[in-house]
Amino acid sequence: MEELIAQAAAATGYPASMVERSAAARAKAEGTTIEAVLAGWAGVEVPTAAAAGAPGGAPDAAAPAQAAAPAGAMSLEDLAAAAAEESGMPAKLLMRSATAKAKAQGVAVEAVLAEMAGVPVPTIGAPAAAPAASTSAAPAAAAAPVMAPAPEGVRTQRLLTVVKSKAIQQVKTEPVDKVNTWPHLVAAEFVALMAMTAFLLVLSVIINAPLLEAANFNLTPNPSKAPWYFLGLQELLSYFDPQIAGVLIPGLIGLVGLGAIPYIDRNPATRPSERKFAIMMFTFFLMGAATLGIIGSFFRGPGFNFTYPWTDGVFFDDLLDWLE
Amino acid sequence: MADDKVGLLERVRESVTTAPSKMRKSQFWESVFRPGSPFRAGYTDSPRGRSYVIMNNVLYHLHPVKVKRHGVRLSYTLCLGGLSFFLFIVLTITGIFLMFYYTPSEERAYADIEALATSVTFGTLMRNMHRWGAHLMVLTVFLHMSRVFYHGAYKPPREFNWVIGVVLLLLTLLLSFTGYLLPWDQLALWAITVGSNMGAFAPVIGNQVSYVLLAGVQISGATLLRFYVLHVLFLPFVIVIFMAVHFWRVRKDGGISGPL
Numbered sequence: 001m002e003e004l005i006a007q008a009a010a011a012t013g014y015p016a017s018m019v020e021r022s023a024a025a026r027a028k029a030e031g032t033t034i035e036a037v038l039a040g041w042a043g044v045e046v047p048t049a050a051a052a053g054a055p056g057g058a059p060d061a062a063a064p065a066q067a068a069a070p071a072g073a074m075s076l077e078d079l080a081a082a083a084a085e086e087s088g089m090p091a092k093l094l095m096r097s098a099t100a101k102a103k104a105q106g107v108a109v110e111a112v113l114a115e116m117a118g119v120p121v122p123t124i125g126a127p128a129a130a131p132a133a134s135t136s137a138a139p140a141a142a143a144a145p146v147m148a149p150a151p152e153g154v155r156t157q158r159l160l161t162v163v164k165s166k167a168i169q170q171v172k173t174e175p176v177d178k179v180n181t182w183p184h185l186v187a188a189e190f191v192a193l194m195a196m197t198a199f200l201l202v203l204s205v206i207i208n209a210p211l212l213e214a215a216n217f218n219l220t221p222n223p224s225k226a227p228w229y230f231l232g233l234q235e236l237l238s239y240f241d242p243q244i245a246g247v248l249i250p251g252l253i254g255l256v257g258l259g260a261i262p263y264i265d266r267n268p269a270t271r272p273s274e275r276k277f278a279i280m281m282f283t284f285f286l287m288g289a290a291t292l293g294i295i296g297s298f299f300r301g302p303g304f305n306f307t308y309p310w311t312d313g314v315f316f317d318d319l320l321d322w323l324e
Numbered sequence: 325m326a327d328d329k330v331g332l333l334e335r336v337r338e339s340v341t342t343a344p345s346k347m348r349k350s351q352f353w354e355s356v357f358r359p360g361s362p363f364r365a366g367y368t369d370s371p372r373g374r375s376y377v378i379m380n381n382v383l384y385h386l387h388p389v390k391v392k393r394h395g396v397r398l399s400y401t402l403c404l405g406g407l408s409f410f411l412f413i414v415l416t417i418t419g420i421f422l423m424f425y426y427t428p429s430e431e432r433a434y435a436d437i438e439a440l441a442t443s444v445t446f447g448t449l450m451r452n453m454h455r456w457g458a459h460l461m462v463l464t465v466f467l468h469m470s471r472v473f474y475h476g477a478y479k480p481p482r483e484f485n486w487v488i489g490v491v492l493l494l495l496t497l498l499l500s501f502t503g504y505l506l507p508w509d510q511l512a513l514w515a516i517t518v519g520s521n522m523g524a525f526a527p528v529i530g531n532q533v534s535y536v537l538l539a540g541v542q543i544s545g546a547t548l549l550r551f552y553v554l555h556v557l558f559l560p561f562v563i564v565i566f567m568a569v570h571f572w573r574v575r576k577d578g579g580i581s582g583p584l
């Protein structure tokens with residue numbers, strides 16, 4: 001067997017593993033043995049041991065011979081049925097396509113059907129029905145099937161070239177690993193949504209929103225603080241001129257700068273190790289904002305002067321209810 | 325007589341057990357749930373069935389039929405964008421509730437907020453949820469922005485969605501800021517005073533902008549009405565439009581970014 005594979009591989013020029021695989025597939029499809037197929041490719045005598053086991057020694061030649069006998073006597077229906085069985089298509093469809101093909105090629109329907117069924121073309125009908133085809137069809141019809149089996153040792157097809165799939169296909173998008181939105185994403189979203197609802201409910205039950213005395217224009221509280229997300233800016237105001245802290249930094253750096261990030265950062269990489277500088281800058285920005293915000297929220301007391309929350313208490317009215 | 329009773333029981337039992345499947349085949353039920361819905365009779369849990377669930381559902385406006393596997397993992401987006409949107413919905417619902425009891429006038433505003441705690445069923449809970457939800461939304465939007473940055477998810481072709489995101493951040497802050505004034509207590513009045521004083525420093529247009537926003541040179545009852553309309557109508561309207569474009573761009577830009 002190995003020897004046969006090696007011979008077949010040498011004769012065909014394919015790798016041995018491929019030859020073995022395709023021989024097995026062909027043997028299965030044709031109902032012969034692998035050895036017979038390999039021997040055919042290698043152009044050697046079919047090993048006798050294998051030949052005994054095989055249904056007909058050289059099946060390529062034997063099968064049509066078997067079928068040849070009845071073919072001549074077959075009626076159109078029988079031929080259609082045989083062709084249908086051979087091709088696995090419904091007989092009715094097959095008849096239609098055979099008729100169309102016969103008409104297009106100017107040969108007899110029987111000839112087309114016989115070709116489809118893989119039996120010798122019946123002698124009757126062919127020359128009579130299609131004079132145009134008689135020169136080519138008639139001589140062949142008498143002696144051999146239309147698709148004559150390849151003689152021993154002759155390869156009927158060969159490999160021209162191996163083409164990578166991308167060279168002949170237009171690949172528009174790379175295939176990506178995807179999952180169905182339902183149920184995978186929808187389920188995850190539902191869980192997140194429920195968790196957030198639970199968290200918000202618990203928060204709202206245990207901490208009350210602050211409500212101080214009614215607004216009074218004549219009584220400025222000390223300290224007066226902005227909403228917490230602006231406390232970083234208010235903190236900046238105690239270091240810089242208002243034109244800088246109130247306008248330049250939030251407006252230019254905060255908004256315009258933030259919006260311009262994609263146009264400033266031209267590095268196409270997304271892997272963190274390849275964009276260390278960008279990550280460093282942004283982290284720096286976040287840390288700065290967080291530090292200023294925390295100082296403004298918890299370390300600023302009356303007169304917006306620096307205090308320690310653990311000595312003078314916290315001046316952060318948003319969480320008044322919780323702090324008490 | 326006894327036979328009749330047994331027969332009746334049998335019939336009742338039969339109709340009770342077949343009711344659900346009959347209902348699912350009724351014209352009404354089938355008119356509500358479109359073909360492909362998992363609530364319809366004959367739904368099969370196959371790849372095809374799963375695709376139809378999204379395709380024939382209003383969710384198709386938000387989600388494609390399939391998403392990248394890594395995008396589903398909670399650790400990728402931490403669901404922060406989705407949670408920002410969800411909090412916005414919670415805020416809309418609780419906000420509408422609060423609107424039934426609130427009058428944006430100098431005379432009534434404070435008393436109305438006080439009354440939520442004393443004479444409105446679930447008034448305190450709704451106010452608390454609205455307030456903490458708003459703070460949480462500022463937080464989730466901010467964290468969402470950070471997660472987008474650290475994933476480099478603003479890089480081509482997603483640059484402009486980042487810009488839309490920055491507008492969303494600004495709108496979120498403005499929504500929170502305008503809402504802050506509405507209780508009309510000392511905290512509200514003076515926090516907004518400090519905040520808008522900072523804005524007034526802007527060169528050239530600072531005073532004009534602050535005049536328009538405050539409906540005058542100083543906070544007054546007119547400011548309250550102005551902030552109220554901005555808070556319950558104008559800004560939500562604008563942010564919904566920007567969110568629609570934002571979500572649409574997420575899909576048009578090829579879905580969620582990554583994997584890294």
Ligand code: HEM
Nearest residue numbers: 401405406408409465469477485486489490492493580581
């Ligand atoms: C109201 C505020 C916002 C809402 C409701 C929102 C919602 C969302 C949602 C649902 C997604 C899908 C992916 C995810 O959940 O992470 C997303 C993606 C995105 N968001 Fe936002 N967002 C908001 C604010 C922002 C901000 C402030 C920025 C940046 C400055 C931003 C930039 C982006 C970008 C670039 C994407 C695409 C990310 C990717 O493909 O991985 N968004 N947003």
